Amino acid sequence: MSLAASLDDADPLGAYHAEFAQSADVTAYLDGNSLGRPLVSTAGRLAAFVDEQWGARLIRGWTEGWLDLAETIGDDLGRVALGAAPGQTTIGDSTTVLLYKLVRAAIDARPGRTELVIDRDNFPTDRYVLEGIAAERGLTLRWIAAGDVTADRVAEVVGPDTALVVLSHVAYRSGYLADVPGITAVAHAAGALVLWDLCHSVGVVPTELDAWGVDLAVGCTYKYLNGGPGSPAFAYVARSQQSLRQPIQGWLGSATPFEMGQGYEPAEGIRRFVSGTPPVIGMLPMRGMLELIERAGIDAVRAKSVALTEYAITLADELLPSAVLASPREAASRGSHITLDHDGFRAIMPGLWQQGIIPDFRTPNGIRLGMSPLSTSFAEVELGVRAIAAALS
Amino acid sequence: MSLAASLDDADPLGAYHAEFAQSADVTAYLDGNSLGRPLVSTAGRLAAFVDEQWGARLIRGWTEGWLDLAETIGDDLGRVALGAAPGQTTIGDSTTVLLYKLVRAAIDARPGRTELVIDRDNFPTDRYVLEGIAAERGLTLRWIAAGDVTADRVAEVVGPDTALVVLSHVAYRSGYLADVPGITAVAHAAGALVLWDLCHSVGVVPTELDAWGVDLAVGCTYKYLNGGPGSPAFAYVARSQQSLRQPIQGWLGSATPFEMGQGYEPAEGIRRFVSGTPPVIGMLPMRGMLELIERAGIDAVRAKSVALTEYAITLADELLPSAVLASPREAASRGSHITLDHDGFRAIMPGLWQQGIIPDFRTPNGIRLGMSPLSTSFAEVELGVRAIAAALS
Numbered sequence: 182m183s184l185a186a187s188l189d190d191a192d193p194l195g196a197y198h199a200e201f202a203q204s205a206d207v208t209a210y211l212d213g214n215s216l217g218r219p220l221v222s223t224a225g226r227l228a229a230f231v232d233e234q235w236g237a238r239l240i241r242g243w244t245e246g247w248l249d250l251a252e253t254i255g256d257d258l259g260r261v262a263l264g265a266a267p268g269q270t271t272i273g274d275s276t277t278v279l280l281y282k283l284v285r286a287a288i289d290a291r292p293g294r295t296e297l298v299i300d301r302d303n304f305p306t307d308r309y310v311l312e313g314i315a316a317e318r319g320l321t322l323r324w325i326a327a328g329d330v331t332a333d334r335v336a337e338v339v340g341p342d343t344a345l346v347v348l349s350h351v352a353y354r355s356g357y358l359a360d361v362p363g364i365t366a367v368a369h370a371a372g373a374l375v376l377w378d379l380c381h382s383v384g385v386v387p388t389e390l391d392a393w394g395v396d397l398a399v400g401c402t403y404k405y406l407n408g409g410p411g412s413p414a415f416a417y418v419a420r421s422q423q424s425l426r427q428p429i430q431g432w433l434g435s436a437t438p439f440e441m442g443q444g445y446e447p448a449e450g451i452r453r454f455v456s457g458t459p460p461v462i463g464m465l466p467m468r469g470m471l472e473l474i475e476r477a478g479i480d481a482v483r484a485k486s487v488a489l490t491e492y493a494i495t496l497a498d499e500l501l502p503s504a505v506l507a508s509p510r511e512a513a514s515r516g517s518h519i520t521l522d523h524d525g526f527r528a529i530m531p532g533l534w535q536q537g538i539i540p541d542f543r544t545p546n547g548i549r550l551g552m553s554p555l556s557t558s559f560a561e562v563e564l565g566v567r568a569i570a571a572a573l574s
Numbered sequence: 575m576s577l578a579a580s581l582d583d584a585d586p587l588g589a590y591h592a593e594f595a596q597s598a599d600v601t602a603y604l605d606g607n608s609l610g611r612p613l614v615s616t617a618g619r620l621a622a623f624v625d626e627q628w629g630a631r632l633i634r635g636w637t638e639g640w641l642d643l644a645e646t647i648g649d650d651l652g653r654v655a656l657g658a659a660p661g662q663t664t665i666g667d668s669t670t671v672l673l674y675k676l677v678r679a680a681i682d683a684r685p686g687r688t689e690l691v692i693d694r695d696n697f698p699t700d701r702y703v704l705e706g707i708a709a710e711r712g713l714t715l716r717w718i719a720a721g722d723v724t725a726d727r728v729a730e731v732v733g734p735d736t737a738l739v740v741l742s743h744v745a746y747r748s749g750y751l752a753d754v755p756g757i758t759a760v761a762h763a764a765g766a767l768v769l770w771d772l773c774h775s776v777g778v779v780p781t782e783l784d785a786w787g788v789d790l791a792v793g794c795t796y797k798y799l800n801g802g803p804g805s806p807a808f809a810y811v812a813r814s815q816q817s818l819r820q821p822i823q824g825w826l827g828s829a830t831p832f833e834m835g836q837g838y839e840p841a842e843g844i845r846r847f848v849s850g851t852p853p854v855i856g857m858l859p860m861r862g863m864l865e866l867i868e869r870a871g872i873d874a875v876r877a878k879s880v881a882l883t884e885y886a887i888t889l890a891d892e893l894l895p896s897a898v899l900a901s902p903r904e905a906a907s908r909g910s911h912i913t914l915d916h917d918g919f920r921a922i923m924p925g926l927w928q929q930g931i932i933p934d935f936r937t938p939n940g941i942r943l944g945m946s947p948l949s950t951s952f953a954e955v956e957l958g959v960r961a962i963a964a965a966l967s
Contacts, residue, residue, distance in 0.1 A: 202629035212633045219629045224621035227855075231617035235802055236595035239932060240605040247803055275850025277824030278671055301836065305825040306850065309838035313823035354834075403851070409628055410640055410854035430706035431670030432698040440937055441747075443694065445702035457668025457699065458796070461803035462620075463856040539632060544833055 185563035188492065194477055194485050197555040201407075204537075209565040211540040214381060214518040214551025217407035220469040230465055251459045252451060254468060258406075258415055261475045263379075263398070264389035269417055271451045272402070272464050276380060276414040279399040280310045280347075282427035282454060283416060287345040287374045287397060288318060290425050294344035294373070298335070300325035304353045307378055311347060320344070329355070329509070332363040343373040350388070351381035351516030354543050356490075356508040358386060358516050362393040369394065374422070380404065383415075384470070385486045385517040385554060387479045396422050405517065405553055408467035413460045416451075423450055431456035473555055485554035486517040493519050493550050493562050500570040507547060518551040521569075529572035538568040581885065581952035587870055587878050590948040594800075602958040604933040607774060607911045607944025610800035613862040623858055644852045645844060647861060651799075651808055654868045656772075656791075657782035662810055664844045665795070665857050669773060669807040671822075672792040673703045673740075675847060676809060679818040680738040680767045680790060681711060687737035687766070691728070693718035697746045700771055704740060713737070722748070722902070725756040736766040743781070744774035744909030747936050749883075749901040751779060751909050755786040762787065767815070773797065776808075777863070778879045778910040778947060780872045789815050798910065798946055801860035806853045809844075816843055824849035866948055878947035879910040886912055886943050886955050893963040900940060911944040914962075922965040931961040 182190070189195055201218040204210070210218065220226075234242050246253070251272045258272070259265030274282075284297070299311050301324055315322045323338045330348055339346060346368045351358050361377060368375045376397040379388065384405030390398060398417040402408035418425070426447055432438045434455040436446040447453035474482055491512060497504060501521060508519040526548045533540065541549040550565060575583070582588055594611040597603070603611065613619075627635050639646070644665045651665070652658030667675075677690070692704050694717055708715045716731045723741055732739060739761045744751050754770060761768045769790040772781065777798030783791060791810040795801035811818065819840055825831045827848040829839040840846035867875055884905060890897060894914060901912040919941045926933065934942040943958060 202625065204630045204632055206630075207632060210632055216628075216633045216636075218632065219624050224624035224629075227620040227624065228617035231612050231620065231802070231859075232595065235609075236612045236617075237597045237599075239597055239600060239603055239611065240609045240934065241927065241932070242803065243609075274667070274671065275824070275853075277826075277850035278667065278822055281822045281849075305828065305831070305834050305838075308836070309823040309825060309828060312838055313821055317821060401851070409624070410635065411851045412855065413853065414850070428706055428710060429671055429674045430702040431668070432702060433670075435698065435702060438698070441698050443701070445698075445705055456674075457670035457807070458794070458804045460668075460806065460853060460856050462805065462859070463853050466624075466855070534634065539634070541633065 183563070185559040188488070188559035192485065194481060194555060197473060197477060198558060200473055201556040206537045207539055208537040209539065209561040209568065210557070211550045211552065211561065211565045213553025213557060214404050214549070215541050216403055216410060217405060217470070217553055218556050219409065219466065220407060222469050223466045226465055226469060227462065230462065247461050250461055250464055251455065254464055255415060255451070257471050259417070261471050262384050262387065262479050263417060264387065265391055265417055268450055269420055270415055271454060272415050273413050273455060273459050276399050276401045277306045277310060279414050279416045280307060281314070282429055283376055283397045283399060283418070284310060284314055284345060284347065286425035286427045287376060288314070288320070291344035291374065294342050296321045296323050296342045296344060298323045298325065298338050298343055298346040300330050300348060301327040302352055302354065303349055304378065304380065307347055307349065329357045330359050332360050332367050335364050336367045339368055339371040339373055341372065343368070343371050346373055346375045347378070349378040349381065351386060353381050354507070354520055354547060356516045356518045356520060358514050361388065361395065365394055382516055384474060385482060387483055390417055395419060402467045406467045407470040412467060413463045416454055418451055418454055427454050429456040433458060477555060482554045486552060487512045489552035489554060489557060489559065489562060490515055490517060490519050492559055493552065493566060496563060496566040497521055500566055501573065517554065518549055520547040520549045522546050523573065525573050529569070532572055533568055536568060538565050540565060576956070578952040578956035581881070585878065587874060587948060590866060590870060591951060593866055594949040599930045600932055601930040602932065602954040602961065603950070604943045604945065604954065604958045606946025606950060607797050607942070608934050609796055609803060610798060610863070610946055611949050612802065612859065613800060615862050616859045619858055619862060620855065623855065640854050643854055643857055644848065647857055648808060648844070650864050652810070654864050655777050655780065655872050656810060657780065658784055658810055661843055662813055663808055664847060665808050666806050666848060666852050669792050669794045670699045670703060672807050672809045673700060674707070675820040675822055676769055676790045676792060676811070677703060677707055677738060677740065679820045680769060681707070681713070683818050684737035684767060687735050689714045689716050689735045689737060691716045691718065691731050691736055691739040693723050693741060694720040695745055695747065696742055697771065697773065700740055700742065722750045723752050725753050725760050728757050729760045732761055732764040732766055734765065736764050739766055739768045740771070742771040742774065744779060746774050747900070747913055747940060749909045749911045749913060751907050754781065754788065758787055774909055777867055778875060780876055783810055788812060795860045799860045800863040805860060806856045809847055811844055811847055820847050822849040826851060870948060875947045879945060880905045882945035882947060882950060882952065882955060883908055883910060883912050885952055886945065886959060889956060889959040890914055893959055894966065910947065911942055913940040913942045915939050916966065918966050922962070925965055926961060929961060931958050933958060
């Protein structure tokens with residue numbers, strides 16, 4: 182038995198693979214960190230909603246659960262993966278729009294402070310949103326230079342002028358796993374708020390947002406939460422920050438939407454961060470994945486994630502000696518993907534995809550292997566790394 | 575044969591009723607202007623996408639059509655219902671978020687102008703968004719008082735300080751149908767831009783956005799486009815206005831998203847109005863309805879809509895003499911719903927819903943009857959008005 186086969190054999194979560202739809206021409210799917218697979222149950226879940234809810238209940242559905250669905254699923258997410266008590270998480274919009282709303286809200290909560298802190302390696306949307314807001318509000322961006330974002334490096338740039346620090350929990354390219362509680366404490370010591378982007382960690386790296394004193398967080402649901410292409414994002418706003426006001430004042434974030442009255446008054450609680458009508462259908466697929474993660478337990482998911490990335494690194498060391506590991510070797514500093522750099526990688530990508538080996542490419546020269554613990558097998562990792570090595574040689 | 579039965583019998587679009595899912599306990603669905611019925615094909619369309627696209631193609635789907643889907647469907651919508659040439663319409667976000675983005679963009683395009691014009695009867699989200707932006711930018715809101723919004727009344731408030739006029743094509747409560755070309759010309763004569771909210775007209779009232787010189791428009795897709803609860807909205811930005819910049823700078827609105835580079839540069843064309851990842855699954859149900867409208871022809875849809883509202887008014891005059899018609903009697907000034915006011919209406923709503931008669935209630939005392947021409951029969955209208963009359967007596 183190969184090492185991969187014995188690892189799969191011993192995997193306590195191996196039975197979950199059967200919960201995910203398989204693709205006939207894909208032998209190794211290593212891009213679950215860009216788009217998770219659908220569950221076998223997802224198509225039926227959507228069809229059942231159309232027939233039994235939308236079609237059968239029609240407009241009545243809004244008062245029979247749909248209107249609360251963003252908070253219902255938000256609370257599920259908070260319990261299963263975020264370490265967030267109910268009433269602090271909502272589903273909707275896109276990560277970009279939620280970033281905009283929460284950054285704007287946070288700035289207003291720190292009047293007189295003139296600086297926003299972000300790192301050069303952060304995901305483009307995070308940087309672009311902050312650049313736009315800084316320009317419109319006359320604020321200064323303080324950039325943390327490229328590289329792993331540690332508490333010490335954050336401490337060098339935050340100060341009495343810092344309104345808000347915006348960082349990613351897991352870096353989209355390197356997979357570096359930031360010290361959320363440590364960095365949050367550093368920012369708070371300077372009187373700043375912190376907004377964590379959890380896009381690349383939610384569902385695979387446990388967080389304790391409440392216990393860590395996180396102020397704000399956003400993330401997407403189409404990666405490790407398997408919500409489907411472009412599924413709505415989520416926002417976490419700690420109860421202590423729920424007096425903030427966001428700038429996109431819509432009727433469903435108002436205190437009394439169905440009064441249709443004059444003058445916007447924000448709702449109490451997390452609902453004030455909602456703007457338009459909640460994207461009900463788009464929210465449904467993630468529910469199945471939240472159920473699976475809860476059944477497996479987020480700590481077991483994390484353990485499998487670590488084992489998968491360890492195995493990928495071991496294989497890369499052995500089979501791809503000319504590639505450079507652009508991700509941390511220490512599991513405690515790593516999310517659920519690794520990136521390998523090699524100047525030959527760009528050229529081999531089309532051939533890999535044609536073979537049904539599906540990693541991701543990130544400029545200028547990185548192959549990113551994203552492992553989604555409940556759906557990715559050790560055998561897929563082995564197939565993938567061997568195929569990359571074969572293509573390169 | 576009753577009048578309703580003979581009208582249904584002679585209805586050239588009657589065959590379309592069979593395209594829509596029916597609800598076992600609903601005998602008269604008169605709220606298609608809040609949430610359209612699903613098509614019979616919708617559940618299968620979603621399930622097929624999950625199996626054949628998302629599940630089978632996985633991340634490869636983004637380069638096989640998903641990334642362009644917002645513009646593909648936007649162009650379909652433009653052709654079928656908006657009178658918009660390709661490259662000016664995109665699907666995404668919510669109406670509220672798109673309003674925010676386009677209002678902000680328009681203000682920046684009219685520097686030095688200090689006023690925004692809107693009417694008191696406009697839908698809450700439109701008013702709330704403008705109130706928020708006016709406060710943040712130090713602008714003045716010029717209110718058109720409650721009542722039908724005519725070109726003459728707009729002319730009274732626009733002037734050299736007007737940056738933007740924001741109005742609804744069809745009023746959400748009264749159903750009043752505004753003179754888009756006339757009002758647009760009035761605004762333009764004052765040097766202002768115009769943003770039309772098409773939520774209550776798109777798919778039932780033909781528009782000629784290009785020919786009318788409209789600058790900007792938004793609308794939702796869950797009413798007469800049958801996109802499902804919370805389906806994404808659309809934005810139209812005339813080619814002449816595509817140098818505008820919107821404030822929510824996300825990676826998918828940037829010129830080169832997959833370069834992941836430093837510094838946001840907006841994409842050329844309509845794509846610069848995109849922020850985050852397009853809501854692919856949420857966009858799918860409306861495709862079926864766009865196909866039906868195209869097959870029927872938007873002018874035929876409008877003709878049926880007029881016949882349905884005429885019939886509803888005739889019945890109300892006869893059966894509900896104590897109710898007040900809060901909608902225009904002239905078909906040319908009316909969208910696809912009518913509102914009747916009566917102080918007894920609030921009390922009878924629960925009973926109507928229990929009988930499977932589903933109109934909508936709008937504060938303080940209005941019952942709104944929304945007719946969706948391809949799915950609503952004259953018999954449903956008769957059943958609905960007779961049930962209201964019976965409940966009231």
